[in-house]
Amino acid sequence: MANQKSVYMDHSATTATDPEVVQAMIPWFSNQYGNPSSLYKLARESKTAIENARSKVATAIGAKPEEIFFTSGGTESDNWALIGTAFALRKKGNHIITSGIEHHAIQHTCEYLEKQGFSVTYLPVDESGKIRTADLKSAITDGTILVSVMFANNEIGTIQPVKEIGKICREKGILFHTDAVQAIGNIPIDVGDLNIDLLSLSSHKFYGPKGTGALFIRKGVRIDNYIHGGGQERRKRAGTENVPGIVGLGTAIEKVTRNLEDNSNRIRVLRDRLLDRILSEIPHTRLNGHRTDRLAGNINVSFEFIEGESLLLLLDHAGIAASTGSACSSGSLEPSHVLLAIGLRAEIAHGSLRLTLGRENTEEDNEYVFAELKKAVERLRAMSPLYADYLKKRSRHV
């Protein structure tokens, strides 16, 4: 299998760090090792590198540099945003509104806050995965202190009506946080225009290094600290900074937002070709999520009569990296809460496949993935008792 083809179509899980980004990071591991909090020249250079990266992140989302705080990634940013604002505003109210399809970094943090005495409303979504703004309006009470709705979903790629949500929150004087981990680099974002008060981002989703992210906190927003210790990040987030990671994040976000439109248009065209082929040439297949308001690289489909983990194993055998919402791959026995929330029956959720295309994918990758996918689906259907029953039923009806 030395020369086996391999195709990576799991860009929503993570991306390869851009070689240019790696180059920019390297000096900050070796000769530029100064602790940014120290006084001498070597340290000041590290400090400057961090501030340059901060400006790049701020520019990318239309914020001010002093509104950007570096973290260890999307999960920390989400925890900080929710826990930090909830406790800071506790005297004002104890009600939080979120959606039923958030990433676990939000969902499990909300469950923790419920244990701490907060009350959380989980907004339902329609069959495309969008919340209804009417539901949001009617969920708001005098005690509502925070609304947290993700920008774009990591499983089905559905993009939320963020602008409308921001407008409603602004009118009501309620903080609006958005988990934009999947959106950065795919959708242009201006936190001013969208009335976003807090925004989480994570570098490894847009060709930057893992374990580094940021939280945008609009000036004036009251938020408690989450990581306690030294005075880094203007006394808001303690711990010696991950200088190479932060430099990498800055370089990556600058590059990905510079070429955003071109890149996402190219990926969308490629995605649509693969998606259309899957839907038209593999029978008993459905698209999960919104047809157009979805991340450019996202395909999420369900194949009837088969189970997703076994499909992933066959694709993996062919050198293809993909993902599924089937329980059987996740170590739990329940299928994805996102797929159930958009109304899929559990057995259809078990048969789901997520392919997320990225920058390096080509038409040739599409051809290969389509051919292998079709074979794999046919092979699993041939051994499925559900498919056998379907065929029998059909032959009786003709």
Place this chain on the structure above:
Amino acid sequence: MYSEKVMDHFMNPRNQGEITDADGVGEVGNPTCGDIMRIFLSVKENIITDVKFQTFGCGAAVASSSMATELIKGKTLEEAWEVSNKAVAEALEGLPPIKMHCSVLAEEGIHKAINDYRIKQGLPPWEEKAGHHHGHDDGTCET
């Protein structure tokens, strides 16, 4: 995550298919939980002369079905009845803890198929171990 043996039986399943005039058929599992196994038996003079399976499920479910059919082929019904889920898992060189229920499903599938045969022959069914499979009628999927 899976042993080489599991991957071998998943990639090259033994005895996959259907016996249209089977002497006994057993079906276990639930699509909601993500796995269904159907076992077909041909029996001559108390011996399992042929066995086939159809499975909807994960890699471990397919491999467990394949291995279980291998273990009972050519055996007497009494011998086949004694093939435990542990024996299936061991023959597969182990299953991840979360996947052990797949081997349980295989054992239960064999028991159902044998009892289907016995009932069709006018014999009383043997007593099946009660309810250690993951829930089917109550809509939950806990093991």
